[in-house]
Amino acid sequence: MSEQLAQLTFDAAGVGICGIDADGTAVVANPAVAELTGWPIEHVVGRNAHDLLHRPPNSDPDDRPRQGCPILEVSRGGPTTRDDSDVFWRRDGSPLPVWWVAAPVVLPESAAGAVTAIVVFGDASERRERSRSADARLAEAESGRSTAELQRDVAERQAMVARDEVEVAQAETARLAVLARLSDLLNSLDILSGLDRVAELVVDTGLADACVIDRVTADGGVARVSLVASGLPGPAAASELHRLPSPSGTSSRSLAQVLNGADTVVVDLSAPSRGRPYADELDEVQARLFDVLGASRAMVTALAARGRVLGAMTWVRRDPRAEVSSPDLLMLRLFALRIGQWMDNLRLNDLQQAAALTLQRSLLTALPQPGGLEILGRYLPAGEGVEIGGDWYDAVLAPDGFTVVAIGDVSGHDMAAATRMAQLRSMLRFAVLRSPLDPAGVLREVDEAMPTLGVGGSATVVLGTLTVDPSAAVDERHTLIWSNAGHLPPLVLPPGGPPRLLTRPADLLLGVDPMAPRHEHRVALAPGSTLVLYTDGLVERRDETLQAGLDRLVEAARDAAGRPLTQLCDALLTVLVPAAGTDDDVAVLAVRLPADGAEGR
Known part of the structure; x- marks a missing residue:
C-alpha cells in the first residue's frame, strides 16, 4: 500500500488502527493511535502492543505479563477477538477506557511489514457518557415506569451503542484488509490481467455488484478493458469489452464527465430514462451498459496520476435501496x-524500456566482414515484463587489418545501464584502435578511465584479437589473443573436432578495481x-x-557444428533459450575462419 494511500485511509478513520506482527510488535499505526494514547507514532511503531497499551508506563513487566494477552493471541493466529470494556494506558499514566477489536489479517510485506493482525480501538468513555446522558433523558421522560423496566431499556440502549461501535471497528478492519489485497494484486506488470483481478476483487468483496474499467489508449481513445459482474456470464461480459466512442464536449454521461476532468460522479439510475435523447455515441453505449447490468446506482471516478487521466472505473449497484x-x-x-499510480508507473516503465531497447539496438550496428572471415551477431531481449x-x-577492423571482437554485459537493467553500455563500448573502440594486439592492456586502460569519465557500475567483457601469420603452418596460421574480465569462457568449434570452452582463469570485472x-591468453585456431x-x-x-548450462551449450554446439553460421546461431538460440523467453537478455557473436587457410584478416 502506498504511503499516500495508507495516509488517506488512516486519516479517514475516527478510531485507532494499529498493525502488529506475530511477536505483537506494532508495525504501522494511524494518527488516531497517537491522539488516544498520547504516544507519538514513532514511539508506537517498534514496541510490543501489550507493553504499550495494557501496561502502565514504568510499571513492573511481571505485574502484567504478555502471556495470555488476548491481542497478542490474535497476532499469533487466533480468531477475531473483541472487548467492549477494557482499559489501555496513556503516556501520562492515566487509564483510557476502551473498546477494541483485534482481527487476523495478512498484509503484503511491501505494504506494512509482516503484519498478522489489525487492532482497532476507540474511547469507551465517550460511549459511556452518551449512555449516561441517554439514561438521564430516558429516566426523566419515563419517570412513571418501574425501575426494572428502565434498567432493561438502559441495558438495551447500551448494548446497541456497543454493537454499533464494534461494527465500525470491524468495518475499518475489513476495509484495510481489502486495500491490502488490492496492493498485493497490483504487483503485476501485466496491466490487463491486473485490471481484471482488481474488478474481480471489487465484486468478490461486495463493494459493488459490477465493476467496469475503461482505459485511455495511446492514441487518445478509450477502450473498455475489464468488466466483472455477479450473475453475468463470461461471454456476455466479454462482448462489452471493445473500443469506445471518444467522449464529446456535449456528452452528459458520467463516464464522459470523468474522462473530461470531472471529480467522482454518482448516478441514480432507479428513475426511468426512456425517451431521453443521447448526446453522442458514448452516451448511448453507457446507457446500454447500465441496462445490461441492471444498474440502480453507479459511482464513476477517474484513474489518474501526475495530472493525467489514464482511465475510469465504475462501480455498479443493482439494489435501488x-x-x-x-x-x-x-x-x-x-x-x-492506487490503481492510477500503478498504471502510471507501468506507463513510465514501458517508455523507459522502449528507450533503453532502442538505444541498445542502435549500438548493435552492422558487423564488418573482413576478407575470408564471416562474422554474425544475434540479440534477444529478455522475456515480456522483464527490464532491459x-x-x-x-x-572492429583495426587499421593494421586485425579483427577485434568483443562481447560484454553491463550491470543493471534500466536506462542507466544502457547508457553505461554505450559509453563502455565507445571507450573500448577508441582504445582498440590504438592497441589492437594488446587486449589485456586495452581492458586495463578502460578500467582505469571509468572512474575519471564517470562511468559507474561494473561490467564483464571478453575482448579478443584475431591475428594471421601467413608464414606459419596452416593449422597455426590463425591465432586468438584474448583477455577476460569476469565473463563466461569463449567457445571454439574446430572443424571435425569436439567443441571446447577456453576455460582460462577470468580476471576481475571492469569497474571494481x-x-x-589483467592477463592475456593465446590459442591457435584451425x-x-x-x-x-x-x-x-x-x-x-x-x-x-x-556448469549445467555450459554443458548444454557444448552439446548444442556439437549438434550444429557443421551448419552454416546463420543456422548454427539460430540452432543455439532455439535449443538453449526457452520458448517463453528468459529473465535476461541474450547476445551471441560468432566468427568463422576461412576453411582453406586464407589470411582472413
Missing part, C-alpha cells in the same frame, strides 16, 4: 488512487574453426547450475 455512503466513495477513491539488460557485442591485474562469444542469458537458468 442501497444508498451510496461516504465510506463507499472513500473506498472508490482509494482504489482509484546491458548485453552487447561488437567487432582499476589496479587489478582453418574453418568457429569462435562463439555469448552472454549469460544464453546459459544461466535459475533452476540449474552454471
Whole structure:
C-alpha cells in the first residue's frame, strides 16, 4: 500500500488502527493511535502492543505479563477477538477506557511489514457518557415506569451503542484488509490481467455488484478493458469489452464527465430514462451498459496520476435501496488512487524500456566482414515484463587489418545501464584502435578511465584479437589473443573436432578495481574453426547450475557444428533459450575462419 494511500485511509478513520506482527510488535499505526494514547507514532511503531497499551508506563513487566494477552493471541493466529470494556494506558499514566477489536489479517510485506493482525480501538468513555446522558433523558421522560423496566431499556440502549461501535471497528478492519489485497494484486506488470483481478476483487468483496474499467489508449481513445459482474456470464461480459466512442464536449454521461476532468460522479439510475435523447455515441453505449447490468446506482471516478487521466472505473449497484455512503466513495477513491499510480508507473516503465531497447539496438550496428572471415551477431531481449539488460557485442577492423571482437554485459537493467553500455563500448573502440594486439592492456586502460569519465557500475567483457601469420603452418596460421574480465569462457568449434570452452582463469570485472591485474591468453585456431562469444542469458537458468548450462551449450554446439553460421546461431538460440523467453537478455557473436587457410584478416 502506498504511503499516500495508507495516509488517506488512516486519516479517514475516527478510531485507532494499529498493525502488529506475530511477536505483537506494532508495525504501522494511524494518527488516531497517537491522539488516544498520547504516544507519538514513532514511539508506537517498534514496541510490543501489550507493553504499550495494557501496561502502565514504568510499571513492573511481571505485574502484567504478555502471556495470555488476548491481542497478542490474535497476532499469533487466533480468531477475531473483541472487548467492549477494557482499559489501555496513556503516556501520562492515566487509564483510557476502551473498546477494541483485534482481527487476523495478512498484509503484503511491501505494504506494512509482516503484519498478522489489525487492532482497532476507540474511547469507551465517550460511549459511556452518551449512555449516561441517554439514561438521564430516558429516566426523566419515563419517570412513571418501574425501575426494572428502565434498567432493561438502559441495558438495551447500551448494548446497541456497543454493537454499533464494534461494527465500525470491524468495518475499518475489513476495509484495510481489502486495500491490502488490492496492493498485493497490483504487483503485476501485466496491466490487463491486473485490471481484471482488481474488478474481480471489487465484486468478490461486495463493494459493488459490477465493476467496469475503461482505459485511455495511446492514441487518445478509450477502450473498455475489464468488466466483472455477479450473475453475468463470461461471454456476455466479454462482448462489452471493445473500443469506445471518444467522449464529446456535449456528452452528459458520467463516464464522459470523468474522462473530461470531472471529480467522482454518482448516478441514480432507479428513475426511468426512456425517451431521453443521447448526446453522442458514448452516451448511448453507457446507457446500454447500465441496462445490461441492471444498474440502480453507479459511482464513476477517474484513474489518474501526475495530472493525467489514464482511465475510469465504475462501480455498479443493482439494489435501488442501497444508498451510496461516504465510506463507499472513500473506498472508490482509494482504489482509484492506487490503481492510477500503478498504471502510471507501468506507463513510465514501458517508455523507459522502449528507450533503453532502442538505444541498445542502435549500438548493435552492422558487423564488418573482413576478407575470408564471416562474422554474425544475434540479440534477444529478455522475456515480456522483464527490464532491459546491458548485453552487447561488437567487432572492429583495426587499421593494421586485425579483427577485434568483443562481447560484454553491463550491470543493471534500466536506462542507466544502457547508457553505461554505450559509453563502455565507445571507450573500448577508441582504445582498440590504438592497441589492437594488446587486449589485456586495452581492458586495463578502460578500467582505469571509468572512474575519471564517470562511468559507474561494473561490467564483464571478453575482448579478443584475431591475428594471421601467413608464414606459419596452416593449422597455426590463425591465432586468438584474448583477455577476460569476469565473463563466461569463449567457445571454439574446430572443424571435425569436439567443441571446447577456453576455460582460462577470468580476471576481475571492469569497474571494481582499476589496479587489478589483467592477463592475456593465446590459442591457435584451425582453418574453418568457429569462435562463439555469448552472454549469460544464453546459459544461466535459475533452476540449474552454471556448469549445467555450459554443458548444454557444448552439446548444442556439437549438434550444429557443421551448419552454416546463420543456422548454427539460430540452432543455439532455439535449443538453449526457452520458448517463453528468459529473465535476461541474450547476445551471441560468432566468427568463422576461412576453411582453406586464407589470411582472413
